[in-house]
Amino acid sequence: MAPQKTVLILGGSFAGVSLAHYLLRHVLPSFEDSYRVVLVNPSRNFFFKIAAPRALVRPDLIPPETLMPEIETSFSEYTSTEFEFMQAYATNLNTALRQVHLQGIDGSSSVLEYEALVIATGTSSKSSLWSPRDPKEVTVDAMTATHQALQRAMHVVVVGGGAVGVEVAGELGSEFGNTKKITLYSGSSRLLTMVRPRLGRDAESYLTSLGVKVVHGIRLTGSPKSTVDKKTIVQLDNGETISADLVLDATGSKPNSEYIPKHLLDEKGSVKVDTHFRVAGAGPKVYSLGDIASYSHGGILDVTDAVAPLGSIMEYDLSNGMFGKVVEFKRNEKETMIVPVGRSKAVGVVFGYRIPSFLAWVIKGRTFMVSSSIPYSRGDGFKKKVLL
Template identity: 30%
Template sequence: MSKTVVILGAGMTGLPLTHYILDHYASRHDLKVILISRSDEFYWNIASPRAVIPNQLDDDKVLYSIPETFSRHPVERFEFVVGVAETWYPDRSSVAVVFENGGKRVVQYDTIIVATGSDCNDNMPWKMVGSPKETRAVLSKVRTDMFKAHSIVVAGGGPTGVELAGELGYEYATTGKKKVTLVMADAQPLDTRLMPSTRLAARKELEKLNVNIISDTKLSRSAANEKGGYTLELTHHNGVKETMHTDILLPTWGIRYNTSFAPPSLLEPNSRLRVNGTLRSPNYDNVFVVGDAANLDSYAARVREAQVRHLASALEKYFPGEDVPEYVAEDKVTMTVAVGRGRGVGQLGNFGLWTLLVWWFKGRHMCTNIVPEYVRGKTLILGAF
């Protein structure tokens, strides 16, 4: 009798892992893979800072049908289930799934891979917003609001905030069409683990695009106005408060992990699932956790990809019952950040990346050129399996 592998989540960890297991292990080890996802479309959120800009990226460049990508696999090897994991029973090796129409199904498994990821706060489209329909609606609303606006505030100086401010600066601020402001809590944008020169380079690129940067400042309060727009309260590092008005507020910070279905005993205080060195739950050898849901590493795309690569290889040992190798987290800081459609900044280890290299790799298309092959399991962001 075949064994069942359940994969929860069809994002940037669950989708490529499903393809890899089907292509390399399913027939050899007599497996049936059940992919459970709340969405029947895959969202290429890497391009979201550009996708919200009117007339830049159509929805079909960032949203792809999941069932179509698995059409080559026979039903005895693969099943796709659209639903939300409601309750997980690891002691019984089962998970209860709720469908959109209110129906339920309990799915039994021999092995489960939890890759449920995370969502952005405030329903911002930097990640999938509920269903594909809801995501498309949010993208459309942001574009419409942006088209009408005269002033836009981006809150948060992380990679998403920098890329979004860069897109807005390139499209609007350089020509004086709209005022674009980036509010960030640190003195410089991007992660503090990056070299000061990399962070400074990002700031300079934004300033070239006429983006107004308010640093060392937190957005302490925001309120929507009855006649449109927002009133913001900014708190500077010295405690001084300032009131600011804007037509659009686009927060880029804060995420919530999609782990509410898990038993509290498996969760860390930050709501991520506890994992050991083999990317498995310390309590259950048949439970793997990868991506944002795992309490390991950061939740950058490059980290997710490293975990996918490791687990794809480690399952070669797991399925025949051999010892599973441990995952070694990458300690080299790597990041590429597009700043507008013409430039970018990046770092590989202790070396800064040339602007044109970042533009070629990411900025010119936000990696949308590889998505058709990616969703079919034929490549990863940094190359083929």
């Protein structure tokens, strides 16, 4: 039997995990063990980012084992010939040699050759609390330390008026709005600038009623500095400084693409893909999926809608055109976002239609959809092959 070839997937979050299940169930079986999937991620655990704002403030409602299911357990239906998980960071991509250099979390180095490569290393925000690139233990320690600091803090500053900043401020307002000073700096003229103004206005009014002070038009400059009395000093761009006990930074989502040659990236650092997810200039059978890819505006729908089309294109490429189909991918451009604001309110727009607070709360605000964490890691949404 010819040696197995490797389909290498970098990044074990929504994109990497979903595609791995799709390929293992619906694409690779017809190649009779010619290919194995190797999934590389710095953590052995999937991180359900969506629920991070509530998990940080109320870990009793969303404990680490629900927030971070183990990846290998979620892939236990496959044999070791079909699937391998590697806990490592990709540190260098050499498209000429078709190799990826990896660094294990113990610092060890290795090199993997690929027949096909999927870049799905996503994005990270400035704070690792909502988009960690570390092993689970490091993330749990960071979340626990912040949770404890929250109990002691009298003034908490949240930076960033996007969905994550609003969700974090809402959780803080629900929990501590009557006992602590909570300030949200939007860094803009309104909240939730990605969607129509009405949502930002509603979110602001819900936050205000929870005791959160929302400040617009002022940005933080430089990094927050700690003082000997354990305060954090933040410099504002209006020349003032503020002192807080804790600053939570919900800004600055950047692609995790530092290991990728620059000519494969656009000006934002995203991987340039065509409408078939193929990475131009990277050689054959190199693809990118999810938040890191240039087609994505960031969000789960841009992952889940793309999994089956990419699976079909990979099937076509791996079989030299005998199976699969090359389909043009068009992302759904309709405005969609649901943002919980505390325990009982939420704002939302779904496929262009604004939905009432109660419905947005039922869909996301009630539980932060945490019951979907394990199903996402098991690829439950991809049990059937999608006919395109």
